[in-house]
Amino acid sequence: MAPGSSLSQPHDPKQLTHLKEETKTHEDEEDPAVVPIIEPVRVVLDAIKPENASGWMFPNTIGGALDLDNLADRVIKPIFKANGLKWKGWHAYRRGLATNLHELGVPDIVIQAILRHEDIRTTQRSNIKTVPQVVTAAMKRLEAQIACTAVVQQ
Numbered sequence: 001m002a003p004g005s006s007l008s009q010p011h012d013p014k015q016l017t018h019l020k021e022e023t024k025t026h027e028d029e030e031d032p033a034v035v036p037i038i039e040p041v042r043v044v045l046d047a048i049k050p051e052n053a054s055g056w057m058f059p060n061t062i063g064g065a066l067d068l069d070n071l072a073d074r075v076i077k078p079i080f081k082a083n084g085l086k087w088k089g090w091h092a093y094r095r096g097l098a099t100n101l102h103e104l105g106v107p108d109i110v111i112q113a114i115l116r117h118e119d120i121r122t123t124q125r126s127n128i129k130t131v132p133q134v135v136t137a138a139m140k141r142l143e144a145q146i147a148c149t150a151v152v153q154q
Helices: 039-048 068-082 091-103 108-115 120-127 133-153
Strands: 005-008 015-020 034-036
Touching (some): 091 108, 091 120
Antiparallel strands (some): 005 015
């Protein structure tokens, strides 16, 4: 998520709205974009939502939107560094989404719409990556292990 971005409460329980305070082209100021999320993610988000939510999906301690760059600097980057990893930024999640959708056979034009790119070439050039089969197999094994762990914890 870009600096200046935040997530708001959903108006429709099936969707979350991603509101950007600043856009590169200022074209979306009147259309804040409704981005559908998958059910497993919504279940997790509902579970961690504070009872006295102020309207922000991820509020800060004073009721405003959480600054994700600050969170990365304070929490994520130190953990990555301690484990010998390099933080690649929030955009890695968008690339991961685009790549996984592509691997599932979703047409590039649909991925473009989900990412809200004006030009499909941006989606193809910058966000869709080719993943070796061995990587996909490893992630499926990890997913299965996490699913087993989640069942045990419930």
